[in-house]
Every structure is written in C-alpha cells, then in structure tokens.
Amino acid sequence: MYDIQLKTVSKTYLGTNEPAVKNLSLNVEKGSIITLLGPSGCGKSTTLRLIAGFERAEGGSISLAGKIVSDENTWVPPEKRGVGMVFQDYALFPHLNVFDNIGFGYKEKDRKSRVMEVLELVNLKGFEKRYPYELSGGQQQRVALARALARRPVVVLLDEPFSNLDADLRVTMRVEVKRILKEAGATAIFVSHDQKDALAISDVIAVMKDGVLEQIGTPREIYRYPENKFVASFIGQSNIIKGKISDDGLSVFTNTLGSVSCNHSHCMCAGEEVCISIRPDSIIKDANGHMEGRVKEFTYTGETIDAVITITSAGEEVDLLMHIHPEENIKTGEIIRFKLLPNFVAVVKNE
C-alpha cells in the first residue's frame, strides 16, 4: 500500500518558462522513508510543497493514504491533508514552551497524554516547560519533529532538517530522527542536497535534476548501480571513464584501463559506447596489481588518503581518484601498482 502517490505531476511557477517539476511520478510505501536528493534548484522543495498543498500542480494527481488530494477536479487544502511538516529552521513558536509548541492546534481530549507520549519518543521528557531559546539545535529539531508527529499525520515532510546542525550533531540526529520516525511508523519524505544524509536515513532515494527524476532505488542500489553519469557523480565520489561494451557483453573495453569487468545493472549491447563509474574504493593499491599510475596529488583525511593517480596508456592519460590506507606513506610522483575490484564498477549511460 502506498501512502504517497504522485502521477505525472508538473509545476511551472508564474513568470517562469521552465517547469520546476516535470511529469514526476513517485510511489512511497507506507512506513518508509524516502529522500528527494539533488542539487540546488532541481525541484525538491517544490515537490514537497505540492504534496503539502502549499503549491498547486498544473497537471497530474497526488494521493495521500489512498485519497486524491490534488488533481484537475480535486483540491484538499493543506490543513486537511494530514501532513506534518518539519522545516529547515524548525519554525517553533518562540513565546510558547516545549509542551505548548508540540500541542499547538491539537484540540483532542488526549492532548496532555499525546504530547507527553511524543516527548518521550523524542527523548525530551522533563523539557516541557523550557522555551525554544533554552534548547540546543538538536533539541529544537526534536521538538519540531514531535510537533509534526503529535497529530498522527499520514505523512511527515522534512525540508533540509539537518542543515542548521554542526557536523557531529548532524550524524547523531540522522540516526535519532530515523529511529523516531520508524518507532512512530511514519511515512516520511526528506528533502536534502546532502548525499550522506540521504544514504544514512533513507529506505529509498529519489535523485532529481532539473525537475526530473533521474533514478530511484535503495541507497545501496543508487550507490552501486548508478544509471547515468549525473547520479554516479552526485552520490559519492566516482571516476567516470569512456569505454565500449565487449563482444560477450561482460566487460567494458577502455583505452586507458584495458578490459574492465563490471556490475551490469542495465541491458547493454555489444559494441555500445558507454561510460563506467569506478568508485575510489574499487581501486586497490596492490604491489602485484596489473595496472600502474603516477601519484599526481593526495590529501590526508585521517580516515583515508585521497590520492589522484595518472594512468598513461597508448598516448592517453586519465586521472583516477583512489583511497589509500592512511598508514601508508606515499609521495607525489611515485608510481603505484593497483588492481580494480568489480564491486563498485558500474556501467552508466554515456549521456
């Protein structure tokens, strides 16, 4: 059962020529967390606003919990859609304490017990009398989430909820927000331009570009089998190299790396011009490796050494980014031998 269904939804803002969202179709299963991921201006927030009812689509239909809330004949206003929103700046009422922020607009008989229930869910029991200015960023975000969940919404929409948090807290809150949403059994859509947030929190990632859905899949599918160059480069680091599918269809011939075995996620024909996406972790430094490259530059990050090596073959040069164990000592100009592991080598469309 889908809690959220978008069918060929489009939206063009007044005074603009290009649609912000073009023919977008999306199904979100009940209880799952999906992230709309993409660069600035790709239409993520517009999609969220269309679902919430803050914007009106000019085509297509939107259903929440099986009921149409927007199509050419139907318009359900935002307050009747059963949507809980968490904004980037949390949008808490500064003059209300935590209890009243969470219970704001909630008029059911169980107000007190419901507020206490969600306070417990977000680990803020004992904070009910504090005001937003007396809370840390992470605590404010928990209050915003508790407020969104209090009314038992059909779906929770979160617009860049981690962007105001510092790096450490961001990592903690990813785990915490996921736990809270899962415990509440909520169906949620996140909007993010941060691939790490998306990989960590989502059951499904929908990658967008220029108002169009480029690829949708689990974090593993998206990372391992990117369908095109944009997705490969946007999610994680990737080396993109041109090549041609071999006659048996099992590998790709490249000028610089020779024949490379790949994970084929898409049907490719022998002789087809493609690209391969090689994740840096697939390039393994190995004294017995059958390929070699010269270290062009490197950066020590603590967890790894990010090294760019130049491979020269048949008069062609290509730079590859690889990860080297941080205990290793490498020098610029040094020749290192390596091998390629096929795990994170994927064939992507050459477009």
Ligand SMILES: Nc1ncnc2c1ncn2[C@@H]1O[C@H](COP(=O)(O)OP(=O)(O)OP(=O)(O)O)[C@@H](O)[C@H]1O
């Ligand atoms: N109210 C508006 N009027 C006109 N154009 C708009 C309006 N809101 C957004 N746009 C345009 O629609 C496109 C999509 O914007 P949107 O805010 O959905 O992108 P986004 O992916 O959420 O970006 P960001 O990550 O920067 O928030 C952009 O080109 C933007 O300039």
